[in-house]
Amino acid sequence: MKSLRLYGKEDLRYEEADKPQLEKENDVIIKVKAVGICGSDLSRYKKLGPYVEGMVWGHEFSGEVVEVGPKVSHVKLGDRVAGAPCFTCEDLAVPEVCYYCQKAEFARCENLTVIGARHGGAYAEFIRLPEKNCVQIPDNVDYESAAMIEPSAVVVHGYYHTNITAGDTVVIVGCGNMGLLSVKFAQIFGATTIIAVDIAEDALTMAKATGATHVINSAKENALEAIDTLTGGLMADIVVEAAGSPITSAQVFAYAKKGGGVVFLGIPYADVMVERFYFEKIVRSELTVWGAWNCVSAPFPGKEWLTIMSLLKNRQLELKSMITHRLSLEQGPEIFETVSHKKPEDNFGKIMFFPEK
Structure with a gap:
């Protein structure tokens, strides 16, 4: 599949990556429809580099469910979803659930990580997530707005x-x-x-x-x-x-x-x-x-996600006007370089990629 992979500081490459496969019984494969650049992505690109060299990157996205594991019960093929990008103790092979997860304070999880860090991210055609990370999108909410639920959260x-x-x-x-x-x-x-x-x-x-x-x-x-x-x-x-x-x-x-x-x-x-x-x-x-850290609470992924989805559904929140650039994944390395060295006259709002473009 087409993807953006981060190899080092200012070393982002558009290249093929393995399409994710179902691994756990509650896994869902999502075809990414829209994925936005986060400010933390820009900092990692310019200042910090990747957690894992060559990792498929990105975490603000929405898409369509195309495969489901045998234990998946709340989403189905064809569902339109936004993805909560956080993995906590429940998702990771940790010997003991941490104190904060036991209290359902998931944003404070000692083992908290997000997609694109140590697990495949959303700057790609497909992504794998646990079912509980999938938030269904109402019919009247478009993929672009849904991809902005995570930063809103x-x-x-x-x-x-x-x-x-x-x-x-x-x-x-x-x-x-x-x-x-x-x-x-x-x-x-x-x-x-x-x-x-x-x-x-x-x-x-x-x-x-x-x-x-x-x-x-x-x-x-x-x-x-x-x-x-x-x-x-x-x-x-x-x-x-x-x-x-x-x-x-x-x-x-x-x-x-x-x-x-x-x-x-x-x-x-x-x-x-x-x-x-x-x-x-x-x-x-x-x-x-x-x-304030991250975007999740309890019940996972939290009332932040449900609140924003409700506001979008009832047309009390408008997000698409913040988008200034709509690009293909292939344009990823160029736009990251441009934004990281932008001139005072450059105007960048939300930048959105469309893997199908």
Whole structure:
């Protein structure tokens, strides 16, 4: 089958791979219809390299069920599904189920891994998953939107940690795909003031189109002063760090109001040095800080997935407008190289591959 395989940093190859076969009685083979690039894919491509050399990559996808194991009972041939990409203790050959899986806190599993890391991923024509990882797509939800349920679930998982309330003011730092999804879900959770912060004008334009009520270019103005002005000195109820920058990961503590909180979605991949001014905000403002990891909860894969699917089905959530590039797998190595060395004038939203293209 056609696939994208990661061999090393900036070494992504379009080549043939073995089509996955049924191995366990609850396995499902899915024909991949749409699969998106995640920000973590870009970091692994440019900075970290693969977990396993030559692994078929990718984890944000949707597709059609084409084979099922003999013990599969909840999905059938022809079903349209989104794939929850996480494997926990139940799926892995571990001698003992970890403490967190015993508590059904699957995002905290000691052995948590995702497809494309140590198991074949979705940048391919076909993928194998356990039946429980398959979330059925309603007839009125298209494959492109369904492929974006996973990153949406990451954002919702983060918001579920917080105490966000209708009428809140939310500041979102970083307007890449995770930041734009954070804007969308801040609206859904009822925030009335949504302030987006970034250093790129095109990203801020997309944030405004997505639903941000105010945008701040922190390369051109002092974000702290601008937020202070916009909120009448109160600052934000909730701050979302979605940039994954060592700089903004320290600054966000100053953007929250007293008694507010900060939720971290971004991963800096570097040391975060917090100046006294910012650190003291945690103490003096009595902030709550939430770390949010992954996209699953209990019952697996969690209410995040069911919530997003329901929002899509009822047309309360629109995701396709975030897609700026629709490509074949063959174009994968080129687009990863381009995005990793993008110019300031380049505009990349969600990039979606179509293995059949």
